[in-house]
Amino acid sequence: MINNMLKLCCKKVIFALIFIIGNISLYGCFDSREVDELAYVMAMGVDKGKVSDIKVTFQLAVPAKVGSGEGENGGGGGGSESTTITSVEAPTIYSALEMINSYISKQISLAHAKAIVFSEEIAREDLTRYIYAVSRGREFRPDIQVIVSMNKAEDFIKNVKPKFEINPAKYYEMLLNSYSYTGVLSKSPIIDFFVDAKSIGRDPVAVLAALNMQSSEDKSPQQVEQQDMQEQSGKTPQKEGKNEAENAGQSKEQEKTNEKNKFKEEIGKIKDKKMRDKLYERDFYAGILPRDYEDKSEVLGLAVFKSGKMAGFLDGEETIAYNMIKGLYNYAYMTFKDPEEKDKYFVLNVKKSRKPAKKVKIEDGMPNIDVKLELEADILSIQSGKNYEDPKKLHLIEDAATKEIKTFIERFLDKTSEQLNADICGFGEIMKARCLTMKQWEEIDWQNIYKNSKFNVDVKIKIRRPGLLIKSVNG
Amino acid sequence: MNNKTINIGIFENICMLVALTSTQTYLGMPRMIAEASGSAGWMLILYLLAISLLLFFIIQWLYKGNEGLDIVDISEKLGGMPVKLITLILFEAVVFMGSSLTLRQFAEDMKIISLNISPISYVTLFFVAGALVACLLGIEAISRASALIVPVIFTGFIILIISVIGRGNILNLAPIFGIGPKKLFLESLPRISIFSGYIIILITAPYVRTHENFRKIGLYGLAASGFIMFVSVVTYTLVIPYPVSTQYFLPSFQLARMINYGRFFQRLESIFVFTWASSAILYLSVLIYIGLHLFAKTFGLKYFKPLVFSFCTIIFTLSLLPENLPSAVHIESSIFRNYLFIITFIYVILLFSLTKVFRNLPSQQKKRGAKND
Numbered sequence: 001m002i003n004n005m006l007k008l009c010c011k012k013v014i015f016a017l018i019f020i021i022g023n024i025s026l027y028g029c030f031d032s033r034e035v036d037e038l039a040y041v042m043a044m045g046v047d048k049g050k051v052s053d054i055k056v057t058f059q060l061a062v063p064a065k066v067g068s069g070e071g072e073n074g075g076g077g078g079g080s081e082s083t084t085i086t087s088v089e090a091p092t093i094y095s096a097l098e099m100i101n102s103y104i105s106k107q108i109s110l111a112h113a114k115a116i117v118f119s120e121e122i123a124r125e126d127l128t129r130y131i132y133a134v135s136r137g138r139e140f141r142p143d144i145q146v147i148v149s150m151n152k153a154e155d156f157i158k159n160v161k162p163k164f165e166i167n168p169a170k171y172y173e174m175l176l177n178s179y180s181y182t183g184v185l186s187k188s189p190i191i192d193f194f195v196d197a198k199s200i201g202r203d204p205v206a207v208l209a210a211l212n213m214q215s216s217e218d219k220s221p222q223q224v225e226q227q228d229m230q231e232q233s234g235k236t237p238q239k240e241g242k243n244e245a246e247n248a249g250q251s252k253e254q255e256k257t258n259e260k261n262k263f264k265e266e267i268g269k270i271k272d273k274k275m276r277d278k279l280y281e282r283d284f285y286a287g288i289l290p291r292d293y294e295d296k297s298e299v300l301g302l303a304v305f306k307s308g309k310m311a312g313f314l315d316g317e318e319t320i321a322y323n324m325i326k327g328l329y330n331y332a333y334m335t336f337k338d339p340e341e342k343d344k345y346f347v348l349n350v351k352k353s354r355k356p357a358k359k360v361k362i363e364d365g366m367p368n369i370d371v372k373l374e375l376e377a378d379i380l381s382i383q384s385g386k387n388y389e390d391p392k393k394l395h396l397i398e399d400a401a402t403k404e405i406k407t408f409i410e411r412f413l414d415k416t417s418e419q420l421n422a423d424i425c426g427f428g429e430i431m432k433a434r435c436l437t438m439k440q441w442e443e444i445d446w447q448n449i450y451k452n453s454k455f456n457v458d459v460k461i462k463i464r465r466p467g468l469l470i471k472s473v474n475g
Numbered sequence: 476m477n478n479k480t481i482n483i484g485i486f487e488n489i490c491m492l493v494a495l496t497s498t499q500t501y502l503g504m505p506r507m508i509a510e511a512s513g514s515a516g517w518m519l520i521l522y523l524l525a526i527s528l529l530l531f532f533i534i535q536w537l538y539k540g541n542e543g544l545d546i547v548d549i550s551e552k553l554g555g556m557p558v559k560l561i562t563l564i565l566f567e568a569v570v571f572m573g574s575s576l577t578l579r580q581f582a583e584d585m586k587i588i589s590l591n592i593s594p595i596s597y598v599t600l601f602f603v604a605g606a607l608v609a610c611l612l613g614i615e616a617i618s619r620a621s622a623l624i625v626p627v628i629f630t631g632f633i634i635l636i637i638s639v640i641g642r643g644n645i646l647n648l649a650p651i652f653g654i655g656p657k658k659l660f661l662e663s664l665p666r667i668s669i670f671s672g673y674i675i676i677l678i679t680a681p682y683v684r685t686h687e688n689f690r691k692i693g694l695y696g697l698a699a700s701g702f703i704m705f706v707s708v709v710t711y712t713l714v715i716p717y718p719v720s721t722q723y724f725l726p727s728f729q730l731a732r733m734i735n736y737g738r739f740f741q742r743l744e745s746i747f748v749f750t751w752a753s754s755a756i757l758y759l760s761v762l763i764y765i766g767l768h769l770f771a772k773t774f775g776l777k778y779f780k781p782l783v784f785s786f787c788t789i790i791f792t793l794s795l796l797p798e799n800l801p802s803a804v805h806i807e808s809s810i811f812r813n814y815l816f817i818i819t820f821i822y823v824i825l826l827f828s829l830t831k832v833f834r835n836l837p838s839q840q841k842k843r844g845a846k847n848d
Contacts, residue, residue, distance in 0.1 A: 433649035
């Protein structure tokens with residue numbers, strides 16, 4: 001009887017011990033990482049290094065500032081204060097992460113990183129080695145956006161100064177999602193970049209970014225001098241410091257002038273290319289948008305890659321064409337020249353009507369590609385005041401818009417094939433579907449024959465709504 | 476092992492079969508299929524399913540007349556202890572290799588996904604502990620647990636598929652014959668091993684009573700497993716095209732990571748980890764139970780529970796033998812899965828055929844009975 005009771009007790013004790021030990025072990029103490037012990041990277045930049053191979057810049061969230069809504073001007077004025085930026089030179093991205101923890105108290109977490117910015121210099125060399133590393137990492141999300149900066153990635157990140165967002169993660173998300181209502185940008189998650197870079201039927205793109213050449217903090221030379229003196233204070237004797245500050249002020253002025261000249265030069269090039277005296281909203285690319293705003297950073301256009309290397313870039317109009325052909329286009333406001341009064345414009349809200357239809361066949365060893373786009377539009381503005389809303393005249397602006405869109409789509413396709421030799425629209429994938437086996441597909445040698453492609457573009461635009469005014473009356 | 480009191484329903488059996496076969500979906504199966512077929516994974520799965528259904532149809536036809544007998548009884552009926560021993564050795568090899576490799580891979584999965592600092596032995600121990608408790612509770616408990624957990628896992632799987640299918644591109648299924656019909660239909664034939672999980676009914680046959688039930692469990696179970704595998708392979712290929720599809724170690728996890736619907740519906744993979752862990756424990760429990768049952772029955776042991784600890788210890792130790800994860804994956808995909816069908820399909824058909832041919836011969840049991848008389 002006593003023996004039985006002892007046995008029962010022993011069983012209960014053993015069961016209780018297993019239960020307690022099991023529970024304690026399952027808390028996961030080994031891998032526990034408290035939220036407040038982590039420093040969250042919002043964006044990461046990769047530049048060429050001087051001491052080591054690359055210079056990695058991290059934009060880290062400052063949770064206390066994000067939470068309290070404290071901004072530059074206090075009371076939620078802006079988001080630039082909610083982040084802190086640091087750069088480190090290292091041979092690889094992961095070694096930079098290792099190094100950064102030697103002077104930052106919190107462990108770095110990439111789980112909330114929204115963008116990875118590569119400088120154009122790095123992108124033109126080879127991006128795949130970094131994309132591989134990021135794709136392998138558990139912490140990097142597959143939807144982190146790949147950005148190529150025309151300037152140094154470090155400079156770009158340092159100049160991101162959101163005014164409407166305190167939460168830096170939300171800023172990047174919203175900014176990079178604007179392609180859905182502008183068309184002059186597109187998405188480029190790292191998973192898509194990785195897949196496209198590995199595929200022989202399509203090539204990847206990345207979001208194009210730059211610092212605006214025109215936009216600058218309008219400081220007087222005295223202010224520049226004063227700021228530079230503050231930076232130099234304590235390092236040099238006063239007199240010497242003054243001279244250096246003067247020199248720095250002059251060099252900044254020189255830099256400004258150079259930038260302005262470069263801006264004028266780029267604008268001239270675009271005017272020649274587009275054959276327009278006055279440029280449209282979609283003619284620009286990142287860096288040359290004619291605007292004035294404190295935040296110098298901007299994203300507009302796409303960087304095109306071939307075999308992992310940046311081959312060139314697309315401006316806003318070409319990006320709209322890319323989005324339309326890829327089926328990523330939703331809607332955008334577009335300006336067109338009035339068919340009857342050449343110095344006036346009409347503006348349409350051009351929307352996707354149907355999915356783009358694409359056909360690819362090979363004739364005499366050359367790809368023959370048919371693209372059919374069906375769009376619809378709403379009238380936003382008719383500057384001439386002519387009654388184009390009249391069903392008998394509506395075809396005039398429909399035809400003008402159709403002709404314009406067809407022209408820029410053809411120009412875009414010719415650029416991707418002849419100039420860049422990069423099938424970013426994925427026509428190769430359509431051709432692949434016509435093959436029975438991978439061997440047949442590989443024998444086509446798509447990567448080399450794409451540059452010889454002939455395109456037949458068919459665009460149809462139907463104007464559906466005239467806005468709140470049903471007709472224009474001259475009077 | 477008193478069989479008379481145990482009764483396992485058709486649904487429970489189907490769930491155990493599904494647990495044994497579809498667990499691979501959460502491991503590297505979609506990747507292995509992509510390696511074997513290129514973009515034609517869906518076709519390969521349908522082809523292998525058709526062949527496995529055909530083979531099972533033959534097996535169930537050969538089984539007719541042996542109602543109430545499991546594979547050990549049939550081996551004994553054919554050739555007594557020697558055949559029983561051959562069956563035992565072959566099937567124990569399947570159990571030990573299958574369970575240890577799966578155990579190692581699941582533990583490594585967990586290390587990669589979330590417990591990346593914990594030692595591998597520590598993570599492995601939790602899966603072994605779960606399987607150990609299940610085996611101690613016996614086949615009835617395992618079957619009931621399967622009936623409860625498999626629908627939950629299936630629901631999780633369907634949610635995962637629905638969530639990511641929008642990212643798919645139909646063109647990723649091209650070229651239609653992938654790496655070529657010869658490689659697809661001839662060289663990939665050993666991949667039929669992915670449907671080897673049906674062997675559970677060769678063990679639970681005495682509990683399912685009738686031949687009709689035996690047939691139903693096999694056909695429905697294989698069809699359900701085939702459906703799950705087909706859907707998972709198609710989704711994986713649609714979302715991640717070949718050749719990138721051969722690169723991801725954990726296809727299902729990769730798909731789960733891609734779920735992103737606005738700022739609130741993302742990072743949902745941690746929810747799926749729960750279903751994957753349940754699925755792994757269920758798989759190990761069923762497989763280890765098969766090993767225990769065969770061992771105990773072959774040697775006529777009255778109790779099998781004392782063996783549970785030894786079996787689990789051996790499997791735990793074996794799981795740590797591969798030097799690293801790629802070695803474990805290589806052994807599983809290139810060796811184990813390539814030859815598994817020889818035991819689970821060819822040997823079983825051979826055994827059942829010989830039993831059918833020599834059905835008129837007096838069985839070893841009867842001989843022994845006559846001697847005793």
